Amino acid sequence: MKRYYIDTCVLKWLIEGNKRVKKIACDIENYQGDFAVSIDVLQEFANLLSAEKIKIKFDYEKLIEKLRVLGFEICAFEKKHLKYLFDLPYFKQHTDPTDRNIIAHAIADKRILISGDGNFALYEKHGLKFLEV
Numbered sequence: 001m002k003r004y005y006i007d008t009c010v011l012k013w014l015i016e017g018n019k020r021v022k023k024i025a026c027d028i029e030n031y032q033g034d035f036a037v038s039i040d041v042l043q044e045f046a047n048l049l050s051a052e053k054i055k056i057k058f059d060y061e062k063l064i065e066k067l068r069v070l071g072f073e074i075c076a077f078e079k080k081h082l083k084y085l086f087d088l089p090y091f092k093q094h095t096d097p098t099d100r101n102i103i104a105h106a107i108a109d110k111r112i113l114i115s116g117d118g119n120f121a122l123y124e125k126h127g128l129k130f131l132e133v
Contacts, residue, residue: 004033005111006114007041007115014070015066024114035071035072036074036109039075040077046060081105106129
């Protein structure tokens with residue numbers, strides 16, 4: 001069974017029912033993979049909600065319930081993940097520190113990272129398994 005992490009944009013699209021992630025939503029509903037989310041994604045999601053950069057009404061309880069219903073594991077960022085973050089190269093075209101945490105988390109946990117951010121492909125030579133939607 002393939003193991004996946006989703007990025008913040010994919011989480012948002014899943015919640016909104018965006019057709020861009022229809023296949024992923026189908027796979028989740030049919031248990032066609034082991035899906036998880038990094039705690040960094042949830043922190044970024046909360047920050048974007050607070051800053052009103054995400055225009056949906058969602059709170060902590062709804063988010064946790066949605067992840068439970070979808071069968072997502074919430075994975076903490078630990079010391080073992082930090083080593084991979086230290087080893088990641090720095091790309092001028094991709095400097096977002098939260099994204100770098102999420103990427104290091106996915107590499108360390110040997111999960112395929114699903115995102116709409118094409119810049120994540122920069123890290124494939126450094127161990128990231130990436131699926132762009």
